[in-house]
Amino acid sequence: MLEMKLKRTLYRGGFLLLIFLFLGTGIFAQNSGLFPVSNNRKYGYIDKTGKMVIKPQFDYATVFSEGLAHAKIEGKRGFIDKTGKYIIDPIYDKVRNFSDGLAAVKSKGKWGFIDKTGKVVIELQFDYAYTFSEGIARIQQGEQFGFIDQTGKWIIKAQYDAAFDFKEGLARVKQGDWKTGKWGYINKTGALILEYRYDDSFDFSEGKANVRMGNEQTGKWGFIDKNGEFVIEPMFDRAFTFIEGLALIRIGSFKTGKYGYIDTKGGIAVNPQYYGGHHFSEGLACVKETKDGKWGYIDKTGKVVIGFQYDIPADFEHGLAKVRIGTYKSGVSGFIDKTGKFVWQSS
Structure with missing residues (x-):
């Protein structure tokens, strides 16, 4: 996979x-008040006023996270501070931003984790490694997904056909193939909290998760709480995560439907018209x-x-x-x- x-x-x-x-x-x-910009195919950083504070010099650069940003030069990636100085030399093939004090890095085909001094704290041994979220990182070995803690210890062995990061204490995981498999939710011990019954699902946000019952063509989306109870019944042709108290929804098909926004009770906040x-x-x-x-x-x-x-x-x-x-x-x-x-x- x-x-x-x-x-x-x-x-x-x-x-x-x-x-x-x-x-x-x-x-x-996460943003530190510096924004990556590209000029003549080189990346630098501006502040909120638009002033260039780190001159364009990198082949690629990202937003700052936990005080560092990853920047690419001559095909390799490392991490810079807010002055543009490399704190961790560009020696890696791929990297992810720092989260929970650690960053996933890849070299010679394997992923592991470094700390902010550049020290390898979890050996490069995984097929894929993702950003730490709530103290836990998602790992892929072969075609299976599991989770490790910040020491590199497996806390939930690789056993899922698909998985996403922990959010609000739960992670969505899937058993079965992409067409017929079902999604459920586990806690940080690996216990299945919400059974495999959803045809599609997203992370919990603001206490709710958007899930689909039925296939992609005719199924409907609604929202569940952490007990698996529908707090907004499946009625939308598409529904997305609640952010700032509103969720984007679609009424109608992908080709002809219209998008609008609902509130946390499922009421229309902005009419579907877009x-x-x-x-x-x-x-x-x-x-x-x-x-x-x-x-x-x-x-x-x-x-x-x-x-x-x-x-x-x-x-x-x-x-x-x-x-x-x-x-x-x-x-x-x-x-x-x-x-x-x-x-x-x-x-």
Whole structure:
């Protein structure tokens, strides 16, 4: 099995491209007030005012997490501090951001973990290793997934056909193939808390998890609590995670349906009227009215606060959002504030 894809298409209208290409810098991760930018194919960092504080010099760079950011140069990756100095030399083929004080790194085909001094604390021995979440890291060995603690000890042996990180004390796991298998939820001892009965599922967020009953074509999505009880019955053709008290939902098919937002009781907060949409972040969500239209931003009442003008949008993080106007060949990307004003643009 290839490495499980963590990132999933959240809405229609080109967001898959957005996830993999536009947001490769990891803008959704923790942020220290510095934002990675690319100029002439080199990465540097700006602050919230748009001032360049680390000059473009890296082949690739991500957002800071726990005080360090991973940066690539000449094909290898290491970690820099907020001055742009390498604290951990670029010697690894792949790395993930620091979380819980450790970072997953890959060399010679195997993954392990280092601390912030660069010391290897869990030997490079795994086929795939993911970021620590709530003190536990997801590991893939062959085609099976399990979990280790921060000493590298297996606390839940590799036994699942698919698995995701622990969130709010539970992790979603799957037994069976992608078409016919079912999802359930385990706790940190590996006990199955919610039985394998869901045809698709997402992580718990704000006390609820969105799950699907039935197949992808005709099944319906609803929300469960940590007892497995439906607190919002399966009634939506698509439903996404609650963030800031609202969840993105779709009424109708993938091709013709419309996206809107519900509140925590399942009531409609913003009418389903959009061709595409994304989660709320810092009180705003990017939405798109038509297939060929542009993206803009609404507030939680549905009011358009930044007009429809962007070809590729992103969530607001620490007061800024990365956007692009135009194509990759001829357009301009940069960061906007919540008035829609550019604080930095690519040259």
